[in-house]
Amino acid sequence: MLAEPPPSLRYASPRASTTAAPEGRSAGYWRRLLPVLAVLAVVTRLPSFRHPLWNPDEGYLAVQARILADGGSLYETVVDRKPPLLPWLYELCFAVFGDDSLHPLKVLAVLAQLLTATTLAATARDRWGDRAGRTAGVLYLLVSIGLNPEDAQAATFEIFMLPFTAAAVYCAGRGRWTGAGLAVAGAFLAKQTGGAVLVPVLWLLWHGSPRRSPQRADLVRLALALVVPVLGAALLTDPSGFLFWTVTGSGAYATFTGSELHVLFRALANTALLCAACAGLIPPVVRVVRVARAAAVDLWLWLGASAVAVLAGFHFFGHYYLQLLPPLTLLAAAALQVLPRDRLATAVLTSAAACALFLAWGLLAPRPELAHAHRLAAQLQHRTAPEDRVLLWGMHPETYWLADRAPASRYLTAGLLTNYSGGRDGPQVGEKHAVAGAWPVLVTELRERPPALIVDDSRGKPYAPEYLPTLRRLLAGRYEPLPDQIDGAVLYVRSPGG
Numbered sequence: 495m496l497a498e499p500p501p502s503l504r505y506a507s508p509r510a511s512t513t514a515a516p517e518g519r520s521a522g523y524w525r526r527l528l529p530v531l532a533v534l535a536v537v538t539r540l541p542s543f544r545h546p547l548w549n550p551d552e553g554y555l556a557v558q559a560r561i562l563a564d565g566g567s568l569y570e571t572v573v574d575r576k577p578p579l580l581p582w583l584y585e586l587c588f589a590v591f592g593d594d595s596l597h598p599l600k601v602l603a604v605l606a607q608l609l610t611a612t613t614l615a616a617t618a619r620d621r622w623g624d625r626a627g628r629t630a631g632v633l634y635l636l637v638s639i640g641l642n643p644e645d646a647q648a649a650t651f652e653i654f655m656l657p658f659t660a661a662a663v664y665c666a667g668r669g670r671w672t673g674a675g676l677a678v679a680g681a682f683l684a685k686q687t688g689g690a691v692l693v694p695v696l697w698l699l700w701h702g703s704p705r706r707s708p709q710r711a712d713l714v715r716l717a718l719a720l721v722v723p724v725l726g727a728a729l730l731t732d733p734s735g736f737l738f739w740t741v742t743g744s745g746a747y748a749t750f751t752g753s754e755l756h757v758l759f760r761a762l763a764n765t766a767l768l769c770a771a772c773a774g775l776i777p778p779v780v781r782v783v784r785v786a787r788a789a790a791v792d793l794w795l796w797l798g799a800s801a802v803a804v805l806a807g808f809h810f811f812g813h814y815y816l817q818l819l820p821p822l823t824l825l826a827a828a829a830l831q832v833l834p835r836d837r838l839a840t841a842v843l844t845s846a847a848a849c850a851l852f853l854a855w856g857l858l859a860p861r862p863e864l865a866h867a868h869r870l871a872a873q874l875q876h877r878t879a880p881e882d883r884v885l886l887w888g889m890h891p892e893t894y895w896l897a898d899r900a901p902a903s904r905y906l907t908a909g910l911l912t913n914y915s916g917g918r919d920g921p922q923v924g925e926k927h928a929v930a931g932a933w934p935v936l937v938t939e940l941r942e943r944p945p946a947l948i949v950d951d952s953r954g955k956p957y958a959p960e961y962l963p964t965l966r967r968l969l970a971g972r973y974e975p976l977p978d979q980i981d982g983a984v985l986y987v988r989s990p991g992g
Contacts (some may be wrong), residue, residue: 520624527615527628534635535608538849541639541647541856542600545864546896548648550907551813552596553867553892555650557906559584560593560895569735572904577740578727579683580651594898596649603649606657611635613660614820617667618827621790629838630827633775636845637819640771641764643856645812652816655684659691660820663796666698671712675719683727686740687803687817692720694792694799694821701791743929744807761810768815771852774844775826778837782829790828796821863890866981870949871896873980877987878946885940887959888951888983889914902945903936911936912957923956925964933964940968946988948973953982 547553554574558581561572568578584599591598611631619627639646658681665673674695681688699712728736769776800817804810830838867890874884874897883902886893891906909915913927925933948969952958959965973986 523619523624523627527631528612531611531615531631531635532608534632535604535611538635538639538853539600539604539607539647541643541853542603542649543597544857545861547596547864547892548861549644549650549813550890550892551650552599552648553890553895554906555580555584556588556593556596556895557891557901559588561900563588563593564900568731569739570732570904572901572906573735573739573910574906575739575744575910576651576685577683578731578736579680580654580685583654599649603653606654607635607638609657610660610820611638613657613664614823614827617660617664618824620664620667622828622831625838626827626831629830629842630823632842633826633845634819634823636842636849637771637775637823638816639852639856640848641767641812641815641852643852643859645764646816646852647856648813650813651685652813655681655688656816656820658684659688659796659817662691662695663698663792663820666695666792669712671699671716672719675716676723679720679723682724687806687814690799690803690817691796692799694796697792697795757808757810764810764812764815767812768818771848772819772822772845773848774841775822778829778833778841779822779825782832790825793821793824793828797825864892866890866983867893867896869980870951870983873985874899874947874949877985882946883943884947884949885945886949886951887957887965888949888953889955890951893949893951902943903939905932905936908952908957912962914955914957923961925962937964937968944972944988948986950984950986 542548547556558568558572558574562568562581562585566572568581574581583602587598587602611634614634615627615631618630658677662674662677662681665671665677678689678692678695681691695716699716797818800821803817804814826841830841870886870890870893874893878884878899880898882899884894884897884899885902886906887908889907889909891901894901894906905911907915911928911932912923912925914923950959959969969986972989974989976985976987979985
């Protein structure tokens, strides 16, 4: 075994390059590679067009966008524990293409994946040559759908965060610190954990050039480019609300206690799925890790910081794992440069086979919860007028969007009022575990503008009204249940004296 990384694995800053084409590069590179990546991006995202939406996050964003388009304010008239970039993107698409379909967002998700793959290819090419660039771009798209389709195919936070994270490392590798700072800010504004990419960016700032220490101007450019967009987003919304909902207001959500076995099973299941998807990537990385542990340190830091981001909050939802794929893909591309050439073919074929299996899963898998949401939406349309407000007490805000009915509260799911959104149950679910101050706000909203219809969609879950005294009091005397249920969901209409 070699005592130090072979030359092909050592990091060489592109900043040291001359204007001449580096060794191993060929003319017409992008003209040949981009069509291949574009086809792969489209094929791997085909399942996303099969259903109107894939998970409640898409429904949440769609409802937020409608509220914002009607004059609402983020973190005031509608709230979520996420930064504003995705709600704004949904709002923009709805303004341009209409709000009755998510197809424009699905197309943008295809472009986001293509941009991520292209940026990873450019990074690998800068460092290790043409073949590494092709390897990184192709492998990333092949493994990008390696999770439950509800996690991998939804046009939500991680998909739009990843191009920013890839761009941050690419710009930092080239010494473009303004671009790197803007990319880190974009990643954070798409989802807070996107800020983890700042770790490899800072390492490159300190160690990625022969100077071994950054110039003050570089650090200032990076800091300003990062801070100004985040402050701008806070000022465009509500600064105190932005701080609360994106940083300080999630203490009960980000906790290890509650449903430990359930969360552990989810972590193991999603880890197993990702390992199956990355079966072609992991062996080469493991094989050369002893040789390469001192090479491409920024990529190892990126992978480690992304793993910490997956662990944050101890929920282990499948879509969290998408953040691991860009650094893992680059590490695999680097490892395959020093292994025998047949290992590259094995890695690509193995990844392609896994991709085919996940693609079939996405194209064939049923969506029973979506069918339930459609049935509920049909009842809401039948029993209310378009101008009526309704309250859905459940975890599927997409029903508001499917029914084209406005929510009666700024809280679009029961999770924000019970902590069930974290996948918790038992002792960690209830009124006392809600977001601070949420219940008084809900009571005021429902008394000032009583909803025409309330849907209890808890279906035996621990956030059912029977466990929540405040909700029981709101229902008692003012609403009465209808005799017919929809798959276990109970509909409450205003009582004559309510």
